[in-house]
Amino acid sequence: MNKSAFHQLSYGVYVISTWDKGRATGCTANSAMQITSSPATIAVSINHDNYTNQCIQDTGKFAISILGEHSSPGIIGTFGFKSGKDCNKFDEVEHTVKGYLPVVSDACAYITCEVVDKMETSTHTVFLGRVLDADILKKDAPMTYSYYHNVIKGRSPKNAPTYIE
Amino acid sequence: MNKSAFHQLSYGVYVISTWDKGRATGCTANSAMQITSSPATIAVSINHDNYTNQCIQDTGKFAISILGEHSSPGIIGTFGFKSGKDCNKFDEVEHTVKGYLPVVSDACAYITCEVVDKMETSTHTVFLGRVLDADILKKDAPMTYSYYHNVIKGRSPKNAPTYIE
Numbered sequence: 001m002n003k004s005a006f007h008q009l010s011y012g013v014y015v016i017s018t019w020d021k022g023r024a025t026g027c028t029a030n031s032a033m034q035i036t037s038s039p040a041t042i043a044v045s046i047n048h049d050n051y052t053n054q055c056i057q058d059t060g061k062f063a064i065s066i067l068g069e070h071s072s073p074g075i076i077g078t079f080g081f082k083s084g085k086d087c088n089k090f091d092e093v094e095h096t097v098k099g100y101l102p103v104v105s106d107a108c109a110y111i112t113c114e115v116v117d118k119m120e121t122s123t124h125t126v127f128l129g130r131v132l133d134a135d136i137l138k139k140d141a142p143m144t145y146s147y148y149h150n151v152i153k154g155r156s157p158k159n160a161p162t163y164i165e
Numbered sequence: 166m167n168k169s170a171f172h173q174l175s176y177g178v179y180v181i182s183t184w185d186k187g188r189a190t191g192c193t194a195n196s197a198m199q200i201t202s203s204p205a206t207i208a209v210s211i212n213h214d215n216y217t218n219q220c221i222q223d224t225g226k227f228a229i230s231i232l233g234e235h236s237s238p239g240i241i242g243t244f245g246f247k248s249g250k251d252c253n254k255f256d257e258v259e260h261t262v263k264g265y266l267p268v269v270s271d272a273c274a275y276i277t278c279e280v281v282d283k284m285e286t287s288t289h290t291v292f293l294g295r296v297l298d299a300d301i302l303k304k305d306a307p308m309t310y311s312y313y314h315n316v317i318k319g320r321s322p323k324n325a326p327t328y329i330e
Contacts, residue, residue, distance in 0.1 A: 005274040005299035006199055008231040008307040009207075012175030033196040034171055035210050036288045042174075043208070043284075043291060045200050066173040109170040119208075119284040119293060123201045126208060126291070128284060134170035142173040144309065 011145035015065040015079045016044055017095075017102045020055045024095055024102035025084035027052040027159075028076050030145045031124075032064055040131040042113055045124045047159035051085040053125055060115045062129060063101035068108030068140030073152050075104060099133035108140040176310035180230040180244045181209055182260075182267050185220045189260055189267035190249035192217040192324075193241050195310045196289075197229055205296040207278055210289045212324035216250040218290055225280045227294060228266035233273030233305030238317050240269060264298035273305040 017026030031045035044064065046053045056062045067075060078092045094105040099112035113129025120126075148154045182191030196210035209229065211218045221227045232240060243257050259270040264277035278294025285291075313319045 001205075001296065001298055002300040003205070005231070005276055005301055006205065006207075006296075008177075008233075008274040008301070009197055009199060009229075010175055010177030010307055010309045011198065012173070031198040031200065032174055033176065033198055033210065034174060035196065035291060036286050039287070040166075040168070040171065041286055042171075043210070045198065045208070064174075066170070068173075109173040111170055117284055117286070119282055119291065121201050121206055121282070121293065122204070126200060126284065126293075128286065128291075131166065131171075133166055135167040136170055136173070142175055142311075144175045144311075146307075146309075 013067045013076060013143045013145055013148050015067065015075065015104050015107070016046060016052055016062055017065065017104070018052060018055045018059050018062045019102065020084065023088065024090040025052060025055055026079055026089060026102070027084065028080035035128060041116065041128055042111060042131060043126050043128050045126045047124050049159050051083050056115065056127060061101060062113055062115070062127065063098065063103050064111045064113070065104035065107035066109040067143045068138070069143050069147060070140045071106045071108065071143060073154065075106060076148065076154060098135070105137070107137055108142055109136045110134065178232045178241060178308045178310055178313050180232065180240065180269050180272065181211060181217055181227050182230065182269070183217060183220045183224050183227045184267065185249065188253065189255040190217060190220055191244055191254060191267070192249065193245035200293060206281065206293055207276060207296060208291050208293050210291045212289050214324050216248050221280065221292060226266060227278055227280070227292065228263065228268050229276045229278070230269035230272035231274040232308045233303070234308050234312060235305045236271045236273065236308060238319065240271060241313065241319060263300070270302070272302055273307055274301045275299065
């Protein structure tokens with residue numbers, strides 16, 4: 001098996017956020033995809049070790065902030081390489097509340113969802129969310145995972161399914 | 166809700182294939198993502214109306230052919246706008262057998278999977294597949310859904326979650 005074939009799958013770069021007892025928290029993710037059109041649902045995959053996973057289980061809601069090529073790369077660092085259990089990530093990154101959920105202000109678009117189903121795997125939960133609200137925040141090309149690696153020269157957090165030791 | 170926000174999510178372009186009683190069949194899809202790293206699993210989303218869905222349920226296996234920017238655009242037409250119930254799609258598109266599954270020869274990489282779980286939604290099945298085999302077929306940039314729309318000027322099949330009337 002040549003695992004480099006996995007890197008030919010295309011992804012975006014997202015911050016998945018929710019509330020932790022009234023406090024905004026979240027983590028970076030590259031795994032989000034629309035599943036149904038009407039009603040619109042979206043699946044996101046979150047590692048069990050991400051504190052955000054437990055917070056989504058508790059609130060039953062999450063927001064997807066879609067990062068653009070001009071979104072600050074610092075956002076990915078803050079949300080990908082720290083734990084929301086230990087710090088307030090949103091202290092460092094400006095957010096706005098959309099559809100009752102915290103969203104990264106410097107994203108190009110957001111989608112807010114209510115969890116309607118989930119699938120458990122050995123390390124990740126795939127949450128299926130019914131879309132509550134969505135909008136464009138600013139005109140920017142969505143950042144692809146490939147752009148993040150090749151142009152920004154970013155690396156993958158350890159909890160990412162695409163992580164390589 | 167501004168549904169154009171959904172189009173900021175990033176995808177690739179894939180042919181999901183399997184066997185139909187010994188005959189190779191498949192359909193185009195843009196929804197595939199790696200879920201876990203070890204063991205490697207990948208989720209794909211297939212419309213109930215795609216004949217391939219039933220064939221995957223029957224065989225318990227599927228292959229992902231990852232199309233590249235230089236893969237023939239005709240492949241997308243053949244696999245996206247016809248039904249494998251009515252015709253032999255692979256009569257028009259050359260395939261090779263990898264890990265016991267039919268794969269598009271003109272793809273840049275392939276991943277073969279065995280179904281280990283699934284999540285049903287109103288219109289689509291999300292299949293979770295444990296990777297059996299994967300390899301690069303040729304050096305090419307993976308085709309993104311954005312490239313397909315903006316460069317090849319392709320449209321979405323009616324069964325795609327991203328379809329717009």
